[in-house]
Every structure is written in C-alpha cells, then in structure tokens.
Amino acid sequence: MPPRLYYDVKNPGLVTVDRPFYRRLGETTRRTLAEKIVVPIRTGRAWPVKQGQLCRIVALEGPQVCDFNAWNIHNPRERFWAARSRQFEGAHVTTGKRLWSCLPYLRPILTFTNDTLSTTPTPYGGRCHDLLGSRCDPYLYKLQNGTEFNLTCHNNLARAIAPYHLTEWDVHDVLNIFQITGLDPDNEIYFTEPSPARKGDFLEFFAEIDLLCAISNCPGGDLSVPGRGPDRGDPLPTCKPLGIEVYDVDPALLDGWRSPEPVRLSMSVYD
Ligand SMILES: [Zn+2]
Numbered sequence: 001m002p003p004r005l006y007y008d009v010k011n012p013g014l015v016t017v018d019r020p021f022y023r024r025l026g027e028t029t030r031r032t033l034a035e036k037i038v039v040p041i042r043t044g045r046a047w048p049v050k051q052g053q054l055c056r057i058v059a060l061e062g063p064q065v066c067d068f069n070a071w072n073i074h075n076p077r078e079r080f081w082a083a084r085s086r087q088f089e090g091a092h093v094t095t096g097k098r099l100w101s102c103l104p105y106l107r108p109i110l111t112f113t114n115d116t117l118s119t120t121p122t123p124y125g126g127r128c129h130d131l132l133g134s135r136c137d138p139y140l141y142k143l144q145n146g147t148e149f150n151l152t153c154h155n156n157l158a159r160a161i162a163p164y165h166l167t168e169w170d171v172h173d174v175l176n177i178f179q180i181t182g183l184d185p186d187n188e189i190y191f192t193e194p195s196p197a198r199k200g201d202f203l204e205f206f207a208e209i210d211l212l213c214a215i216s217n218c219p220g221g222d223l224s225v226p227g228r229g230p231d232r233g234d235p236l237p238t239c240k241p242l243g244i245e246v247y248d249v250d251p252a253l254l255d256g257w258r259s260p261e262p263v264r265l266s267m268s269v270y271d
Helices: 019-027 082-089 138-145 153-164
Strands: 031-039 044-049 054-059 066-072 075-079 098-100 108-115 127-130 175-183 190-193 202-207 211-217 242-249
Touching (some): 019 108, 019 202, 044 153
C-alpha cells in the first residue's frame, strides 16, 4: 500500500486554500509601504503586522539566513506550530504555503504570497526556507564548543521580544528563511548549505491575524563558515543586514476574505 499523505492538496477535504486570492495579493501593485526596517548584522527585531497586511523579509545585500517567529499579538500563547505546519505544508515553505498555530487554536496565522528563491532542490536534496530545524542557541554552543557565546538566534529573538514583555520561554521553533537545509539520506540528520539568496531576494506573507513577528539576523551569516564543532571558523565576514517591509493593501482586494477563527471543540479535551 502506498504511504498516505498527511494532507493531500489534490483532495483537501475541509482544509482548502483559495490560491488565486493569495496569488493576486502577491502580485498586486495596489499596496503602500507602511513600515520599513533594517535589521543590522547579528541583531534581532520584533514588529507587529496587522491582519490584512503584507510583510516582506528582504536580503538587502546578498546571502544571509534568518530565524523567524510569530505570535498572535493579543495572545502570545498562540504562535506558529512548526511540526503541524510541516505536516500540512511540507518541510520547506514557499508561495501558497501557510503557517498554522499551536493547540488549542489551530488556524493559519499567515500565508506566503511571494518568494523569489528557487524551489528546485540542490544536488544534495537541500531546499530553502525550512521548518525542520530550530534556532542556534547559547546552550548548544556551551555543549559543543565548551564556551559561552551570547550572539545566537535564541538570544536575538529573546532580546527582540523583551519590549513586548515576552521572554526566552516564548521563543519557539522557527522558520529558517533564506537557509538551505535537508535531512541526510543515511541517518536523517539535519544538514545546512550556504544561503543562495541574492541582493533583493525576499519572502513575503499575508497576515491572517494580528501578529507580533520577530527575526534574528543569524550571527552565522550565510552559513558558509561553521560557527560550532571541530571545523569552526569565524562567520562574521559573511554577515549582512536584512530588511523588513510592511504593506497596506487596497481593501477592495480583501473583499470576501475573513480572518480565520481557531477550531472550537464543543467537548472538553479532559472529558
Ligand atoms: Zn542562528
């Protein structure tokens, strides 16, 4: 018997997505820039995106990876759930894919509307923008290098969300943007390849609910130089700034769209 897909786009059942709607949003010029932010090398930044807005993460000067988190800004216990998003959408995201929130909510909190990176796998099977891995963190540096190092994506995300009264406990499994990753065929160990992003490349999404977003501009730069382990070097020369652009769209384009509701059970999970 062939394996059964967790979610079959050709036979979606109740979980459908209006792809032409999101394609129109991604391609529209009926948008105005609401906010533009530059995220310097090795730093993090958090920013709100209102439901109905578009947001781009931009490789301003060339290859650079970043780690992305997103929460319901009104209730940060609701945040995206990398594992369920991976099951529904695939381990790597691109135009038309969505990020789903954790239990007990389970709704799409954002939908990707544009992606200038190639979706063709590398010769090693690596693909871009993954939900497979997580963030670099100071605990891992201590474990693998024996040294204390506070320039990591976990630190950057924790610092970025502190003004919103969130802490390192709120940092969750990330979407790695502009990063090529996969699982090796022998042991299914996570691997990375250098970022293929060129100057001006971007990944764009539509906010389905009011979001607080955060990125860490990864201190590992473009990942061509390992920062941990026996072959480690200094990735600092490969680090580049990233851009964030938030757009308001012509409200007429949102006719018929409604912010998705969480799944509501009529019975208690404790019954
Ligand atoms: Zn990192």
